[in-house]
Amino acid sequence: MNHAQIRAFHAVASQGSYTKAAQTLHVSQPTLSDHVKALEERYGVKLFKRQGRGVALTSLGHALLEITRRKFSLEAEAEQLLSMAKGMMSGKLRVAADGPYLVVPLLGAFCRRYPGINISMNFGNTERVLQDLLEMRADIAVLPDFNNDERMFALAYRTTKLVVIVNREHEWSRRRSIKLSELSEQRLVSREQGSVTRSQFEQALRQKRVTPASVLEIGSREGVREAVAAGLGIGVIAESELGNDDRLVPLDVKDAELNVTEYLTCLKEARPIPVVQAFFELFGNPQGPMLTEL
Incomplete structure (x- = not known):
C-alpha cells in the first residue's frame, strides 16, 4: 500500500478540506488530490463526496479513517520510543483547551520537566476542542464536564x-x-x-x-x-x-x-505514546496534582 496515498487520505479526512490538508502536509493541493484519486482508482472505491466547500467521508471512508488513526498513532509511538532509547525525551505535544487559564500552568510544569518537547496549543469552545481531539489534530485535550466516551481516556483534574x-x-x-x-x-x-x-x-x-x-x-x-x-x-x-x-x-x-469539572483527556490509542504518557504520569504523580481516573 502506498504510504503517500494513505497519508494524503488521512490528512484530507481529518481536516475535511483538501486546502487545509495540503497546508498541513506542506504539499500542493493538486499533488494531494492526485494521491487521493490514485488510491480510489487503485481499489475502485469512493472515499469522499463533495459537501459545500469541503468534503465528507463515505461510509467506507469513515471505516478507513479509524484504521489510519491507529496507524499514524502507532508510528508516532514508535518514533518516540526510539528517541527515548537514545536517552532523550523529544517530540511534539499538541494540546487543545477551552481556555488558557488551566492549561498554561500545566504546560509550564511539563516544559520544565521535559524541555526537549515542542508544544503547540489551540483554544476553542468545548465542542471545537472535542472535535480536534477526535480528529487527531490534538494529542491531549482539556475539557469541562467530560461525558464518558469509549474512545477516550480521561482524568478529572479540578x-x-x-x-x-x-x-x-x-x-x-x-x-x-x-x-x-x-x-x-x-x-x-x-x-x-x-x-x-x-x-x-x-x-x-x-x-x-x-x-x-x-x-x-x-x-x-x-x-x-x-x-x-x-x-x-x-x-x-x-x-x-x-x-x-x-x-x-x-x-x-x-x-x-x-x-x-475539568478533565485531561486523550484518545485511548494515543495513551501509550511516550510524550502523552509522560504528560499523564506527571499530573497523576502523588507529589503533584492528584487526578481521578475515569
Missing part, C-alpha cells in the same frame, strides 16, 4: 464553580450573591453555542423558569470579560478564570449548584 460577574459601576457591585430570578431584568453576556459554561447556566435558568431581558452572544471567554467590564451586561465564568481584573466583581448564585 472542579470549580461558575459565578456571575458585573462591572464596578453596576448596581450589584457591592453585593456578594444573587438569585437567578434577578436575571430576568438584566442583559446576559453569553458565550457562543458549544460552550459548556453557557449550556450549564442556561439549564439552571430553565429549571428556575428565568428568561433574561436580552442576550448578547460573544465568541470567546475573553470577549465576555471585556463586554462585562464595558458595562454591556452581566456575564458568567468559572471562578478560577477571574484572575486579578479589578474591573469585575464576582457574585455567587445562591439558589443553584453551578460546578464544572
